[in-house]
Amino acid sequence: MEEFPRIKRLPHYVFATVNDLKAKLRREGEDIIDLGMGNPDLKPAEHIIDKLCESAKKKTTHRYSSSEGIPRLRKAISDYYKRRFDVDLDPNKEAIMTIGSKEGISHLMLAMLSPGDMALVPSPRYPIHYYAPVIAGASVLTVPLPLEGSDEEKQETFLKNIYESYEDSYPEPKVLILNFPNNPTTMTVNLDFFQEIVSFAKKKKMWIIHDFAYADLCFDGYKAPSILQVKNAKDIAVETYSLTKGYSMAGWRVGFVVGNKTLIHNLRRLKSYLDYGTFTPIQVASIIALDSDYSIVEKARDIYSKRLDVLVKGLNRIGWQVEKPKATMFLWAKIPEKFRHLGSVEFSMMLLREAKVAVAPGVGFGEHGEGYVRFAVVENEKRIRQAIRNMKKLFKSQQEVAK
Numbered sequence: 592m593e594e595f596p597r598i599k600r601l602p603h604y605v606f607a608t609v610n611d612l613k614a615k616l617r618r619e620g621e622d623i624i625d626l627g628m629g630n631p632d633l634k635p636a637e638h639i640i641d642k643l644c645e646s647a648k649k650k651t652t653h654r655y656s657s658s659e660g661i662p663r664l665r666k667a668i669s670d671y672y673k674r675r676f677d678v679d680l681d682p683n684k685e686a687i688m689t690i691g692s693k694e695g696i697s698h699l700m701l702a703m704l705s706p707g708d709m710a711l712v713p714s715p716r717y718p719i720h721y722y723a724p725v726i727a728g729a730s731v732l733t734v735p736l737p738l739e740g741s742d743e744e745k746q747e748t749f750l751k752n753i754y755e756s757y758e759d760s761y762p763e764p765k766v767l768i769l770n771f772p773n774n775p776t777t778m779t780v781n782l783d784f785f786q787e788i789v790s791f792a793k794k795k796k797m798w799i800i801h802d803f804a805y806a807d808l809c810f811d812g813y814k815a816p817s818i819l820q821v822k823n824a825k826d827i828a829v830e831t832y833s834l835t836k837g838y839s840m841a842g843w844r845v846g847f848v849v850g851n852k853t854l855i856h857n858l859r860r861l862k863s864y865l866d867y868g869t870f871t872p873i874q875v876a877s878i879i880a881l882d883s884d885y886s887i888v889e890k891a892r893d894i895y896s897k898r899l900d901v902l903v904k905g906l907n908r909i910g911w912q913v914e915k916p917k918a919t920m921f922l923w924a925k926i927p928e929k930f931r932h933l934g935s936v937e938f939s940m941m942l943l944r945e946a947k948v949a950v951a952p953g954v955g956f957g958e959h960g961e962g963y964v965r966f967a968v969v970e971n972e973k974r975i976r977q978a979i980r981n982m983k984k985l986f987k988s989q990q991e992v993a994k
């Protein structure tokens with residue numbers, strides 16, 4: 592099949608290899624415990640669904656909606672940022688709704704970047720962080736995200752890596768993409784990190800896009816900072832926020848870009864050509880979600896936290912040394928020594944074939960992810976316990992083969 596130049600720059604998804612095997616095994620009747628994709632399995636709070644239904648029954652809500660988000664929704668996201676992060680946003684100029692944060696990031700890159708521009712993107716990373724600039728025709732320079740050491744050491748090393756990459760880059764990077772709490776590595780940062788990077792970016796006149804998809808999934812007392820909490824960060828930064836994870840609304844496609852007026856103005860202009868926005872009843876129900884008592888999010892967060900406890904304890908028990916992350920719905924696990932030679936794709940295929948457990952191979956998140964796999968805790972505790980038992984059996988049988 593002929594592929595056009597822009598499509599040729601999009602390689603075949605590494606995850607497709609594992610997904611194809613998963614589909615084949617399922618067709619053969621196997622029960623696969625799917626910890627591969629970060630696709631939330633929880634249901635949004637009942638009153639949010641009720642509001643969606645109520646609004647959908649009205650005669651007036653079925654016309655084209657507003658691409659930038661209806662004014663009451665932009666006000667709700669601005670109020671939410673004030674309540675949660677003490678950040679002031681002008682709902683008309685500093686907040687825009689997007690069709691999930693993935694669409695927001697993609698179209699923001701298309702609005703900002705042209706061939707010849709350079710984007711700095713961490714590796715490992717959520718794939719669209721790399722491919723949105725590629726689709727826009729820009730060049731990408733990857734910045735290694737440190738995978739070993741204490742939180743403070745990782746932050747220090749990452750800042751150093753960004754400074755070095757910036758100096759090595761020609762032309763000078765126009766934009767830096769960040770994502771903390773991070774998918775896939777679960778790395779977190781503190782406000783000092785954002786302070787440093789904002790002041791660097793201002794000096795260099797570089798934009799920052801911070802993907803805050805896991806803002807709500809923080810455990811055991813940790814609270815992730817918003818980059819907009821840094822004074823005047825809005826001069827050069829936007830943050831993307833999403834109802835996908837914390838509110839369990841993945842399929843609803845509700846995201847926001849908040850912060851810098853220039854970036855939001857350009858995104859709004861592009862989107863006004865491309866789309867008519869998310870279905871109005873979804874926008875109306877999203878206002879109810881944002882205005883809700885935060886306990887609805889805490890409930891989901893606690894479920895993911897408990898599942899991670901079960902997964903981490905179970906893996907440690909069977910000899911796979913891992914630590915519980917401070918945030919996200921993932922466990923980023925170094926492949927046990929004796930299997931590391933297989934590489935992350937082959938190791939993931941083995942887990943799938945032999946233990947009926949699907950995970951995401953680290954290399955799918957960029958070359959620096961090789962040697963790791965990512966577990967997403969999107970199955971219940973019972974199923975996670977079953978996954979541990981299956982892996983225990985597999986590892987034991989492998990040991991016996993080696994004897």
Ligand SMILES: Cc1ncc(COP(=O)(O)O)c(C=O)c1O
Nearest residue numbers: 691692693717774804833835846
């Ligand atoms: C880092 C990150 N950003 C964005 C997204 C997509 O979010 P949304 O559903 O809001 O498009 C995900 C989903 O897995 C993610 O992990």
